[in-house]
Amino acid sequence: MNFTQIYKSDRYGNKMVDELLAQEGLERDNNAEYTIALMDGDTMAATGSFYKNTLRCLAVNSAYQGQGLMSTIVSELCSELFNRGVFHVFIYTKQDAKDNFTSLGFSEIVSLDDVVFLENKNSAFDDYLESLGDILEGVNGAIVMNANPFTLGHRYLVEYALNRCDNLHLFIVSEDVSAFPRKIREQLVMEGTSDLKNIIYHPTESYLVSSATFPSYFIKESARVTTAHASLDAAVFARIGSKLNITKRFVGEEPYSESTALYNNAMQELLPTCGIDLTIIPRKAESEHGIISASLVRKLLSEGNVEATKALVPETTYNFLNSEKAISIINKLKNTL
Template identity: 40%
Template structure:
């Protein structure tokens, strides 16, 4: 019988920690639901958790293998995911455990040496790749950006890639993870690159730097977790690059955000193995200051939009100066800290 484990019950949470530790699994810092199975003596013998659309932190006690406990736990979690309207679920697991999950209807999206990333839809990733707008053969590059919001630095990166290649696939992160909604970020990117005919705009969807593939991008976590997730994300990107014929990825160098700089480091090491060149472009400077979206957010936060006017393309500046942006500006002001960790 699977039951919910309350985050407020210190005793139950301690049991979860102990079980995970015994089975050599790192407990995620970000979980929004945990469940477990107890034996007759009240000892926890199996557990699993979820966060957003991902299932994680599974463990079955050593003495209770082969009793189908994992099946019960996964069934329970999937049922709950469906009940709250989330039909597409993801999980990571150790490579040696992947076969258990593939028996439960999960299929592999990508793998790195220490983790496998799976989804509960067969062919989900293949159909995402097939659905992307393709470009004719030619020198093709890709850029992934959060554009939070779109600055002249982003513009500079896109312009450079568009100048050096026949086609550029530009992915805008579709995860809602900050005060500036995706629809606005996307629109500002679209307006900002409208004059570049060889740029194709895509939504990143659930597979590129989403809270499913790369939760630590959005929520604080330790470096080891960031590296593993970054490696998986890069490996997923490899699949997308193959589908689109992308041979080059442009990234802006990242002096201020810890997680992005780790991500860039992993990319630089791994992309070449996947047949993609990684070009790191130094930050653009305006008046001796590095152009950065977090500086812009900070300025909006401090009600000083005009101090960063030289960092913004006209379309972005116009948007934030207009009354239409009032609620977004309000949301940025309401934040404690506008910088990405």
């Protein structure tokens, strides 16, 4: 047997992958960026793919099962990821396939219905939980935000939450695929809330709203797949909430983004069963340009209208948008939006 890479232009190879996945009751992930197959002559014995740091679409032909080919596929995919400098790897799999991956050194993070989410580092998630600190006295609330960039809408959400809890755990999305880089987003959130007390800032790392837990936030997926990802992300948050005794989660209403709306729905179903109340807050009143949102700010920036963002963002964000550090971001927005 030998490995072969299946390129997107390879119609016959992709047809074989689709047929093998269907045979094993799986669907093709059209966002996979790298796919391989283990061939036995003209027969595809096994296949696997990855998107960023997540292994996907893993299947072994029923005629070849029991020969350790799943381990061979996973090892080959991980080797490629390691060569690319990616060492923290995640897998979603069905409950009945969980043992295949725990035997390869993967550890369970959360389990939901018939899906298990695992990672290849034994204590990584526990280490992350420990890094969040100890339980604080009083009512603990939480917000998870991307803040791309930080707006008056985000500020309103923070103030609303602080009025309803004693301590606010503010998680800033670490995934660095947004127009505003991670460090800039973290800076703008902290500067834009520096006058407020009882906020504890946390990075989400790979565990919340990331390419591993919730790729549908960043790429287009079907509603069914997005709901599955959102439910998984919510389940991870429930474990974080348990560690910090978080009993309230605050989110903004989402009239425009289907993926975020589905995420809110998933949290509404799951979090209350874990002792966490979810509050969905209506968007801050419309400005002359529309409801205040980060997407509106990016649109105005793409049009070169920095001045118009003044009514939508805190002074700290507006000052940044007028600085030299923002030039490359704004120019990129002009070329992409």
